Amino acid sequence: EVQLVQSGAEVRKPGESLKISCKGSGYSFASYWIAWVRQRPGNGLEWMGIIFPGNSNIKYSPSFQGRVTISADKSISSAYLQWSSLEASDTAMYYCARSGPEEVDHWGQGTLVTVSS
C-alpha cells in the first residue's frame, strides 16, 4: 500500500525557520515525483513545486520560488519543505503528494503550520 506520512503540526514565530517532512512507503520512492501543495485556511489548493527524488530535479511554482526550499533524501524515502524565515502568511496546511504523469494519485495527511507572534 502506497503511503505518504507527514511530520506533525508546528507552531513558530515570524522570522523563525522550519523544515517539515514527508516519508513515502509501499513503492519505489526514487521513481516518482513528489509535489508540495499549500492550502491556507478556508482557501483552495496551491501548487508549490515538485521534486524527483531519484536525481533531486526540482521545479518551483513562480509564486513560491525563493520563498521555500524543496529537497529529498532517497536513501530514507523522504521529501522536505523548508522555510528560512517564516511569515504569518505562511500559516496553512501543507500536503505532500505523489505525482504520476497525469495526476497526483496519493496524498499525505497534511502538516499544519501556524506562524504567530
Next chain:
Amino acid sequence: SSDLTQDPAVSVALGQTVRITCQGDSLRNYYASWYQQKPGQAPVLVLYGRNSRPSGIPDRFSGSSSGNTASLTITGAQAEDEADYYCNSRDSSGNLLQWVFGGGTKLTVL
C-alpha cells in the same frame, strides 16, 4: 488568479446529475485531473487522464473534455458527494513540470 477557472459553487438535487467545469488554455493540450476534498481531510483523486477512475471511486464519476474546458460529471449524486472539487493540470507556460489547480468548486447536494 489561476490558469484554471472553476465556478465557486454548484448545487444538485439528490440523485440528479451535475457537471463541474474547469476552463483554461492548457486544457487544449493536457488532460485535467480531479480531486475531491471533504472538510478536514486531504484531497482524494477521483478522475484523471481521458476518463480514468482510481480503484474505489464509484462509476457515477466521469470526465470529458472539449476545447479549453474539462468537465467532471456526477450521475446520480449522493449525499456523500458533497465536497469541494478541484481540477489540476499543467499551467499555460508550456513547462511540463509547472502544474496549477483550479480555484475549486463547492458542491452542495440538496
